[in-house]
Amino acid sequence: MNLLDLLFPKKCVFCGKPMDGDKCKRCAGLLPVTEGMRSVKRGEFFSLCVSPFYYSGPVSESIRRFKFSGRRSYAGTYAKYCAPLVRERLEGRFDVITWVPVSRKRARKRGYDQAELLAKAIAKELGMRCERLLVKKRDTPAQSTVTGGARRRANVSGAFSVNGDAAGRKILLVDDIITTGATMSECARMLLMAGAEDVVACTAATAGR
Numbered sequence: 001m002n003l004l005d006l007l008f009p010k011k012c013v014f015c016g017k018p019m020d021g022d023k024c025k026r027c028a029g030l031l032p033v034t035e036g037m038r039s040v041k042r043g044e045f046f047s048l049c050v051s052p053f054y055y056s057g058p059v060s061e062s063i064r065r066f067k068f069s070g071r072r073s074y075a076g077t078y079a080k081y082c083a084p085l086v087r088e089r090l091e092g093r094f095d096v097i098t099w100v101p102v103s104r105k106r107a108r109k110r111g112y113d114q115a116e117l118l119a120k121a122i123a124k125e126l127g128m129r130c131e132r133l134l135v136k137k138r139d140t141p142a143q144s145t146v147t148g149g150a151r152r153r154a155n156v157s158g159a160f161s162v163n164g165d166a167a168g169r170k171i172l173l174v175d176d177i178i179t180t181g182a183t184m185s186e187c188a189r190m191l192l193m194a195g196a197e198d199v200v201a202c203t204a205a206t207a208g209r
């Protein structure tokens with residue numbers, strides 16, 4: 001334990017109580033964890049997406065705090081759950097890590113980009129490179145307010161562009177949540193058009209059991 005941990009005991013991202021170690025013993029067994037291949041989603045332009053949690057109960061409340069209430073430090077905890085799953089399912093399938101960005105406007109307003117924090121924390125856990133490869137060119141209505149697969153695809157169509165070197169690379173794309181996969185797929189499409197060899201993905205949570 002280091003001095004910072006003594007001064008500011010780490011609090012569980014789910015129940016908010018102080019904890020020792022990386023994972024909360026109180027919440028163990030109460031979280032909606034995914035298991036086996038049920039954690040995997042496939043998309044039109046990404047070959048695989050793994051997620052340690054379902055987006056429900058304490059996880060959905062926690063992710064909302066991570067996104068909207070300034071809880072930047074949650075990235076570290078989520079990375080501790082994501083990294084082993086990535087290692088187990090996606091080992092050798094990527095050589096660089098990137099993320100699904102929010103627009104500059106939204107990042108400025110919020111003070112941070114939660115997917116960027118998560119991607120960097122996962123990269124740190126895995127000892128791998130994390131680079132910005134995408135920018136979001138315009139703000140789009142939140143996908144959660146848009147119903148239907150086709151509408152969700154249209155909502156994010158053309159919203160992202162590549163601003164890094166994607167050519168010939170195998171990419172792990174990180175985001176906080178995957179629902180229909182429309183946003184992930186649109187980002188993967190742009191990376192493939194920029195010459196990426198393959199795109200796999202990881203999110204902290206996946207919607208729907």
Ligand SMILES: [Zn+2]
Binds near residue numbers: 013015016025027
């Ligand atoms: Zn807890």
